[in-house]
Amino acid sequence: MLEATPLGDGWILRYESDTPAASVPGCVHTDLMAAGVIPDPFLGRDETEVAWVGRRDWTYERELGDLSASVAHEQTDLVFDGLDTVAEISLDGRPLGTVRNMHRSYRFDVTGLSGRLSVRFVSAYAEAEAVRGRLGERPAAYAEPYQYLRKMACSFGWDWGPTLVTAGIWRPVRLERWSTARIARVRPLVTVDEGVGVVELAVDVERTRGEAPLTVEATVGGVRARATVDGSGGVVRLRVPDAEVWWPRGYGEQPLYDVELRLLYGEDALDVWRRRVGFRTVELDRRPDAHGTGFTLVVNGERLFARGVNWIPDDVFPSRITRARYRERLEQAAAAGVDLVRVWGGGIYESEDFYDACDELGLLVWQDFPFACAAYPEEQPLRGEVEAEARENVVRLMPHPSLVLWNGNNENLWGFRDWGWEPALAGDSWGEGYYLGVLPRVVAELDPTRPYTAGSPWSGSWRHHPNDPAHGTHHSWEVWNREDYADYRLSVPRFVAEFGWQAPPAYTTLRRALPGEELAPDSPGVLHHQKADDGNGKLERGLARHFAVPDGDFDRWHYLMQLNQARAGAAGIEHWRAHWPVCAGTVVWQLNDCWPVTSWAAIDGDGREKPLYHELKRLYADRLLTLRARDGRLEWAAVNQSAQDWRGTLILRRMSVEGEVLGQAAVELAAVGRTVARAGVPRELTPVGPKEFLVADAEGLRALHFPVPDRDVPYPAPRFDVALAPDGITVTARTLVRDLLLQADRLDPGARADRGLVTLLPGEEVTIGVSGWRTPDVRSARSALYCVEPTR
Structure with missing residues (x-):
């Protein structure tokens, strides 16, 4: 059976005369921070203080010892799941290869070798600028040369991210020892055929002995099947009757099935591949229609x-x-x-x-x-x-x-x-x-x-x-x-x-x-x-x-x-x-x-x-309730994405900012599952001028419509009471309180609130749950509450 030995320990990072310990997986920046060489670039403006890191070459090293093939294993491979990005790999001074893609894994045959493993990373800037020099300029949204190499583009900075150009062994590395053959790749096609789950596993193998007769055996959902490996590959198919279907959240459950595939020489297992799969179908409906060209995901036939x-x-x-x-x-x-x-x-x-x-x-x-x-x-x-x-x-x-x-x-x-x-x-x-x-x-x-x-x-x-x-x-x-x-x-x-x-x-x-x-x-x-x-x-x-x-x-x-x-x-x-x-x-x-x-x-x-x-x-x-102006008239819409019909009563209230109800009506709400229901608001309930607004309520959902921007609304000075509640606070409004927000982190750095913005009408109350608040008190709670205030 293939044996894997992780190589996460024992690495050092070559930095001038010092050789700090290196974490693998990791990167140069995190290693230099751990060694105290550079500050945390997330703090203050220290990002600019560490810009030099991305302009240098860096070398990771560790001892591998004797990799001579043992009696039990014919071949030893050195496997990198991810190298960032351009690197030369050598073992005891002997070149193993050069890599240039952060998004790939790499494998090197090191059978019989020994000594010190070295991974020398070339500056991503140097590589990108060399490629640009050979191929010419290519335009981009940013000045950094990220398009010239296969590396995470946003490490060069973005309009929300810092410029911290990394290098390092960013995913695990290991030795794999094996004999006769190993599984090189398994390509699983998972489908549903008239209620039957179908798994087709296309297997590629690598051999040390080309003549060895091999089979693959797969199991899933209690079903087992075998197939012969012909040369370097084979295909094994399994059908799972009455397979439970995997659904997106909100549409059903997410059953997952364990799949195991073993590579066999006779009855001896040489290698094993394990994953989880789910049975479902997916389509993208891009058919043209009266509105243009659609783009609708369809899962298990559900749009x-x-x-x-x-x-x-x-x-x-x-x-x-x-x-x-x-x-x-x-x-x-x-x-x-x-x-x-x-x-x-x-x-x-x-x-x-x-x-x-x-x-x-x-x-x-x-x-x-x-x-x-x-x-x-x-x-x-x-x-x-x-x-x-x-x-x-x-x-x-x-x-x-x-x-x-x-x-x-x-x-x-x-x-x-x-x-x-x-x-x-x-x-x-x-x-x-x-x-x-x-x-x-x-x-x-x-x-x-x-x-x-x-x-x-x-x-x-x-x-x-x-x-x-x-x-x-x-x-x-x-x-x-x-x-x-x-x-x-x-x-x-x-x-x-x-x-x-x-x-x-x-x-x-x-x-x-x-x-x-x-x-x-x-x-x-x-x-x-x-x-x-x-x-x-x-x-x-x-x-x-x-x-x-x-x-x-x-x-x-x-x-x-x-x-x-x-x-x-x-x-x-x-x-x-x-x-x-x-x-x-x-x-x-x-x-x-x-x-x-x-x-x-x-x-x-x-x-x-x-x-x-x-x-x-x-x-x-x-379910979402909304109010909106459409074609010169105010309209309510009830969006029902659940499978069940939504039937009830919608209460519409035209109100003043002082809290007076100026008009009210109850209308029928009926939205079939997966549809939207909409209707016009009675004109007599349409708010007029800056002092009025409309409230729509249905089954605990609320929508608001103010006809003018907040800066033009003559809000009253907000008044509300605050009391401690089990695991939170209760706020009771004495006036209209617009978009009340508890900034829980101001109570305690580890505190979290269970809700965000809420608008309260006079006399209404809300309880805001708070977790991680070590010493609750009303005064600090009030100081952490914010809401819309009258324009001064």
């Missing part, structure tokens, strides 16, 4: 409105992301009502831990291939690297039922057409051959069970603009960059794959990241942790359309910016969900952050939930 979030690497040093951290972040997503996670193309193919958690939680995965916001050369050796990494990762991720879509790139087709690339390239290669050639060919050959789309955004062909909202996927960024978020309501894209609004992280996250700094919107550290072009300017212009921008009151500025982010998300999602099935999904930019920063994230770099996160719980719930 879905995708309630999605974009995922970036959860740490700029991805080797630090543990299985527990993946699970925590993805459980946060599921708890917010999310059912789809898009793994964005400027990052990585995530570890098995990520996809395992998605399988278990019922989170659909949209997987980008790692290309983002740049023209990518297609010449060799890059072209060969792209195909090799695609082949490896398609097969690696195929067992996961959560994976439902392959996507060729992020914004590159759009960039070619709209960002001035086409004339600048003057005929040079830019990546189209990958997105419309190599990648769909690889997916069609290896994983025909899943759909592929060439990019996001992408209209389906060059007959339409790549970002045409009527065709395929759409990225809505004009709103954040130039317009008011109310303008989300001006169009109905077929699928909104990116949209978002910024806000600062939680107060305690900022305080930790900027120790000793007097916080202000334009203080040095706050500006350093804002990476978007004119980010604070866009924040303040966006706020000024709705609120008076606070002058000199950071706490008030911080609250209003977080409120405005939640309002922006609500404006888009409420509108687009109400237009199902024309619009078939929203994917918020973004779920998470990779460090403490002002960004579009719902969960900040320290893992704290912003108000947007809690707002997503409402926006992505199976």
Whole structure:
């Protein structure tokens, strides 16, 4: 049987005359921090103090000892699951090979060798600049040369991320000793055929003895089958009667089946492969219709409105992301009502831990291939690297039922057409051959069970603009960059794959990241942790359309910016969900952050939930109630994404800001499962002028409509009572209290609230659960409560 020996210990990092211990998996930055050589680049402006690290070459070393083949094993392989990025590997001075792709694994035959193992990493900058020198300039959204090598693009910085260009052995390394043959690859095709689960396992083997007769034996769901290995491969098929179907969360359960495949020489097991699979079907409906060209995911025959979030690497040093951290972040997503996670193309193919958690939680995965916001050369050796990494990762991720879509790139087709690339390239290669050639060919050959789309955004062909909202996927960024978020309501894209609004992280996250700094919107550290072009300017212009921008009151500025982010998300999602099935999904930019920063994230770099996160719980719930102006009239809409019909009474109240009910009506609400019901609001209940608003209530859900921006509403001075409650606080309103928010981290750095923004009418109360609050008291609770106040 193949034996694997981990090689995580005993490494050193060559740094001038010192040789600090190195962690494997890990990277140069984390090793230098552990040794006290560099400061934490997440704090203050120390990111700039460590920029030199990415410009140097680095060497990892350790002793391997004698690797002579024993009697029991004919061959010994040195296996790296991930090297970041360009490296020369040698053993006792003997070259083993050169690698140049962070997204691949590597294997070297070291049978009979011994001595000191050395992995010398060349600066990613040096390699990228050398490739650029050979192939010529390629345009990109950022000045850094990330498009010239196969490395996590956002390690070169992004409009939410620091520039920390890493190097290191970022995934596990081991020795594998084996004889006769080993399993080189298993490609599982998992389908459902008229209620029967079908698993087809295509097996590739590597041999030391070509004549040895081999078989493979597979088991799944109590079914066992064998097949002969013919030369270097074989196929074994299994049918599982009455297989339970895997569903996305909210649509059913997530049964998973253990699959085991053994490679046999006679009855002796030489190697074993184990995974979990789920039985389900997935299609992408892109048929043209009266509204354009659709983009609707269909799982097990059920058409879905995708309630999605974009995922970036959860740490700029991805080797630090543990299985527990993946699970925590993805459980946060599921708890917010999310059912789809898009793994964005400027990052990585995530570890098995990520996809395992998605399988278990019922989170659909949209997987980008790692290309983002740049023209990518297609010449060799890059072209060969792209195909090799695609082949490896398609097969690696195929067992996961959560994976439902392959996507060729992020914004590159759009960039070619709209960002001035086409004339600048003057005929040079830019990546189209990958997105419309190599990648769909690889997916069609290896994983025909899943759909592929060439990019996001992408209209389906060059007959339409790549970002045409009527065709395929759409990225809505004009709103954040130039317009008011109310303008989300001006169009109905077929699928909104990116949209978002910024806000600062939680107060305690900022305080930790900027120790000793007097916080202000334009203080040095706050500006350093804002990476978007004119980010604070866009924040303040966006706020000024709705609120008076606070002058000199950071706490008030911080609250209003977080409120405005939640309002922006609500404006888009409420509108687009109400237009199902024309619009078939929203994917918020973004779920998470990779460090403490002002960004579009719902969960900040320290893992704290912003108000947007809690707002997503409402926006992505199976049932959503909304009020909106349409065709010159106010309309209510009841979005019912559950399978059960929603029938009840909708109470509409026209009210004054002083709390007086000016008119009221009860109307029938009836929304069949998986549909949207809508009707006009009686004209006599339509609020008139700045002092009036409309409240809609149904079965514990509420929607509000104010006809003017908050800055024009004559809110009363908010009055409310605060009392301690078991595991939280109770707030009782004495006036209208608009968008009350408990910033729990101000009570205790480890405290979390179970809800975000809430509007209370006079006499109403709410209990906010708080966990992690070590010494509860009313005074501190009141000081951590914020709400909308009258414009001064």
